[in-house]
Amino acid sequence: MNMKEYTELIEEMLQKEGWPSAPCNLYDPIVYILQQGGKRVRPHLCLLSAELCGGKALQAVKPALAFEMLHNFTLLHDDIMDKAALRRGKPTVYKKWNTNIAILSGDTLFAKAFEQMLQYEGPNKSLLLQLFVRTAIEICEGQQYDLDFETMKQVSEEAYIEMIRLKTAVMLAACLQAGALVADADMQTQNLLYQFGIKIGLAFQIQDDYLDVYADTNRFGKQLGGDIAENKKTYLSLTALQTAQGVDLEQLQYYFSKIDFDKQEKFLAVKRIYDQYQVGETAMRLVHHYYDVAMDLLRQLDISESNKQKLKQYADLLIGREF
Amino acid sequence: MNMKEYTELIEEMLQKEGWPSAPCNLYDPIVYILQQGGKRVRPHLCLLSAELCGGKALQAVKPALAFEMLHNFTLLHDDIMDKAALRRGKPTVYKKWNTNIAILSGDTLFAKAFEQMLQYEGPNKSLLLQLFVRTAIEICEGQQYDLDFETMKQVSEEAYIEMIRLKTAVMLAACLQAGALVADADMQTQNLLYQFGIKIGLAFQIQDDYLDVYADTNRFGKQLGGDIAENKKTYLSLTALQTAQGVDLEQLQYYFSKIDFDKQEKFLAVKRIYDQYQVGETAMRLVHHYYDVAMDLLRQLDISESNKQKLKQYADLLIGREF
Numbered sequence: 001m002n003m004k005e006y007t008e009l010i011e012e013m014l015q016k017e018g019w020p021s022a023p024c025n026l027y028d029p030i031v032y033i034l035q036q037g038g039k040r041v042r043p044h045l046c047l048l049s050a051e052l053c054g055g056k057a058l059q060a061v062k063p064a065l066a067f068e069m070l071h072n073f074t075l076l077h078d079d080i081m082d083k084a085a086l087r088r089g090k091p092t093v094y095k096k097w098n099t100n101i102a103i104l105s106g107d108t109l110f111a112k113a114f115e116q117m118l119q120y121e122g123p124n125k126s127l128l129l130q131l132f133v134r135t136a137i138e139i140c141e142g143q144q145y146d147l148d149f150e151t152m153k154q155v156s157e158e159a160y161i162e163m164i165r166l167k168t169a170v171m172l173a174a175c176l177q178a179g180a181l182v183a184d185a186d187m188q189t190q191n192l193l194y195q196f197g198i199k200i201g202l203a204f205q206i207q208d209d210y211l212d213v214y215a216d217t218n219r220f221g222k223q224l225g226g227d228i229a230e231n232k233k234t235y236l237s238l239t240a241l242q243t244a245q246g247v248d249l250e251q252l253q254y255y256f257s258k259i260d261f262d263k264q265e266k267f268l269a270v271k272r273i274y275d276q277y278q279v280g281e282t283a284m285r286l287v288h289h290y291y292d293v294a295m296d297l298l299r300q301l302d303i304s305e306s307n308k309q310k311l312k313q314y315a316d317l318l319i320g321r322e323f
Numbered sequence: 324m325n326m327k328e329y330t331e332l333i334e335e336m337l338q339k340e341g342w343p344s345a346p347c348n349l350y351d352p353i354v355y356i357l358q359q360g361g362k363r364v365r366p367h368l369c370l371l372s373a374e375l376c377g378g379k380a381l382q383a384v385k386p387a388l389a390f391e392m393l394h395n396f397t398l399l400h401d402d403i404m405d406k407a408a409l410r411r412g413k414p415t416v417y418k419k420w421n422t423n424i425a426i427l428s429g430d431t432l433f434a435k436a437f438e439q440m441l442q443y444e445g446p447n448k449s450l451l452l453q454l455f456v457r458t459a460i461e462i463c464e465g466q467q468y469d470l471d472f473e474t475m476k477q478v479s480e481e482a483y484i485e486m487i488r489l490k491t492a493v494m495l496a497a498c499l500q501a502g503a504l505v506a507d508a509d510m511q512t513q514n515l516l517y518q519f520g521i522k523i524g525l526a527f528q529i530q531d532d533y534l535d536v537y538a539d540t541n542r543f544g545k546q547l548g549g550d551i552a553e554n555k556k557t558y559l560s561l562t563a564l565q566t567a568q569g570v571d572l573e574q575l576q577y578y579f580s581k582i583d584f585d586k587q588e589k590f591l592a593v594k595r596i597y598d599q600y601q602v603g604e605t606a607m608r609l610v611h612h613y614y615d616v617a618m619d620l621l622r623q624l625d626i627s628e629s630n631k632q633k634l635k636q637y638a639d640l641l642i643g644r645e646f
Contacts, residue, residue: 026467077430081423100404100470103426107400107433108463114437115456118449129441129452136434144349144427 001057003044003314010043010068013061029093029105030112033072036088041318042067042175048314049179049193052307060182062120063128067175069113070132074139076106081147110136124181131181135174142166149233153241153253160238161202169201192301196311199294203287204319209234210283213271225267231256235286239279240270248273291319324380326367326637333366333391336384352416352428353435356395359411364641365390365498371637372502372516375630383505385443386451390498392436393455397462399429404470433459447504454504458497465489472556476576483561484525492524515624519634522617526610527642532557533606536594548590554579558609562602563593571596614642 001009014034019027043064050060078084079092080102086092094102117132145163149155155163176193185193212227213236227234237256244252252273255266274280294315298308324332337357342350366387373383401407402415403425409415417425440455468486472478499516508516535550536559550557560579567575575596578589597603617638621631 023464023467023471025471026464077426080426099422101467103400103403104463104467104470107430108460110430110433111456111459111463115453115460118452118456126441130438133434133438133441137431137438140427140431140434141346141349144346144424147423147427148346148348 001047001051006044006047006057007040009047009057009061010040010064013065014068017065025097025101026105026108029076029097029101030072030109032096033076033087033093033109034069036090038072038088040068042071042171044314045172045175045197046179046182048310049176050182051179052303052311053180053183053185053189053193055179055183055185059122060179062116063132063178063182064175066113066116066120066132067171067178069109069116070136070139071171073106073109073113074143076102076109078143081143120182122182123184128178128181131174131177135170138166138170142168142170146233150231152233155233155238157235157238157242160233160235164202164205165198168205169198172201172204173197186302189302192297196294196297196301196315199290199297200315200318203290203294206235206283206290207287207319209236210280210287212236213274214280225263225271228255228267228270229259229261229263231259235283236274236279237270239282240274240277243277243279244273248276287319291315324370324374329367329370329380330363332370332380332384333363333387336388337391340388348420348424349428349431352399352420352424353395353432355419356399356410356416356432357392359413361395361411363391365394365494367637368495368498368520369502369505371633372499373505374502375626375634376503376506376508376512376516377626378502378506378508382445383502385439386455386501386505387498389436389439389443389455390494390501392432392439393459393462394494396429396432396436397466399425399432401466404466443505445505446507451501451504454497454500458493461489461493465491465493469556473554475556477564478556478561480558480561480565483556483558487525487528488521491528492521495524495527496520509625512625515620519617519620519624519638522613522620523638523641526613526617529558529606529613530610530642532559533603533610535559536597537603548586548594551578551590551593552582552586554582558606559597559602560593562605563597563600566600566602567596571599610642614638 019031021027046064046067047057047060051057075087076093079087080094080099084092085095090096092102093105097105113136114132117129120128142163142165145159146167149160149163173194174197176197177190180190180193209227212234213224215224217224226232227237231237240252241249241256251269255261255270295312298312301308301311342354344350369383369387369390370380374380398410399416402410403417403422407415408418413419415425416428420428436459437455440452443451465486465488468482469490472483472486496517497520499520500513503513503516532550535557536547538547540547549555550560563575564572564579574592578584578593618635621635624631624634
């Protein structure tokens with residue numbers, strides 16, 4: 001199957017799910033967020049991995065949907081915590097309905113994700129369930145670290161990488177491993193795919209940090225400087241806080257101490273310091289590094305060259321590789 | 324085993340669980356709520372049911388803990404939605420920490436409950452997992468109906484009973500069925516125990532509604548009129564709204580239209596109408612009815628008379644039977 005067929009399969013299965021109509025305040029928000037689409041990266045990875053390991057994409061549909069539901073559950077709750085008004089260009093559930101409804105429909109979607117996983121019948125069901133629940137716990141841990149970092153003056157690079165590993169990378173990694181489990185691949189293959197997912201996830205997130213400041217706005221499609229406006233800890237901000245000195249450091253700390261600045265003024269002032277200390281370049285070096293490690297892992301995989309190319313292509317698509 | 328031994332077993336296993344220490348904002352609230360104790364009704368029912376069906380309580384520990392965790396997860400999130408400042412006499416997690424932490428530690432506890440269930444090894448694992456996830460979904464539905472009712476002028480008795488069935492009764496019923504599944508009891512036994520749990524759960528909740536107005540405060544241990552102060556739909560309020568007429572109905576609607584009344588004045592005014600239309604008696608008649616149906620179901624169970632007595636005793640303890 002190709003990506004388009006994966007997407008059609010996922011959309012078809014999500015449609016078929018047949019959500020209950022009542023209570024509508026519980027299920028309407030779930031249908032609303034699932035129908036918004038998004039890139040469907042997680043189910044893609046799951047289906048792709050199953051095929052690359054010699055299994056059938058169709059066999060991996062239940063885990064693929066379970067991870068997509070798990071991802072959307074995290075969005076429902078994260079948007080409350082991050083006070084995000086928009087998601088995929090539409091009002092978030094907590095804004096369109098309210099916080100209580102976003103909490104409860106999130107809880108329900110979380111349970112539905114487990115239910116989906118329980119419906120899987122095939123090899124390694126027990127391992128798949130364990131992987132799924134461990135991943136869910138790790139994502140919560142990552143989100144908690146992210147929240148904790150907001151009020152911390154300085155965060156170490158190590159702690160930051162661990163946070164994005166938990167918050168972003170483990171789910172991509174788990175989707176790849178899940179596909180391998182469905183195809184009953186050996187443990188070496190499972191581990192290499194998992195680690196590949198971790199490295200690609202880290203590269204993706206650090207590049208996302210970079211793009212918030214340095215993206216070509218014509219192509220990026222969203223406003224720059226969102227992270228800076230909200231004082232979010234990113235790889236760029238923590239690198240700048242570590243390397244800037246004298247008045248630059250003071251200015252950085254001043255701008256990151258409040259959120260009621262003029263957005264554009266703050267963005268330009270912070271970006272000037274980022275430029276001066278070349279934190280964008282530092283970030284992109286790390287993106288390259290993780291990408292290279294991922295490619296090393298890919299080479300070690302015991303699958304055909306053409307299958308390796310398919311996985312590389314998807315990873316390139318995911319991190320919009322331009323380097 | 325007796326109840327004291329059940330409790331010791333549950334507390335010991337909860338202690339052993341060994342929660343991670345970091346991120347502390349995620350795990351401290353979980354340890355905090357689990358250590359508060361509570362009556363441990365759900366794990367009791369699970370262990371008791373396993374023994375009554377000829378199994379061993381020890382075999383049912385994992386499901387018992389899973390249901391206790393599921394219950395505490397719902398409390399973490401319900402307290403946010405209900406803006407409850409106190410729980411078991413202590414500040415709720417969302418008050419002691421904050422809303423975001425209560426959401427996330429709840430999510431984590433939910434995932435941990437599933438993890439606990441996955442660790443069960445014994446008969447009917449797959450059915451236990453299905454029962455668990457279905458129950459979790461139903462509880463969310465019940466909580467959503469409860470929230471929906473808050474802003475509705477009138478709620479039918481049928482809709483109210485369905486709400487408390489989902490919100491309160493299904494978890495008690497599921498715990499009893501889970502014990503039966505652990506003991507590999509036949510389907511008839513499972514169903515009778517489940518239905519017994521539903522009826523006892525309904526009786527418990529309606530009596531709880533009654534006690535909010537008519538409890539002996541020396542023994543009840545909490546202030547009367549909490550439901551009335553917050554305009555919560557209860558069996559008493561909906562019965563009163565259905566039966567009161569003329570100025571009584573107008574007064575009732577007036578008092579239930581706002582929350583900024585003097586609490587004591589409102590309580591006495593509403594209670595006067597409840598008294599006049601004997602809604603307390605109507606409620607207790609329904610408690611008796613559900614209790615009687617539960618006892619009918621108990622008689623049909625294919626277990627020894629002494630075991631039936633044990634279950635009856637626990638149900639009597641649960642609904643503090645004084646009638």
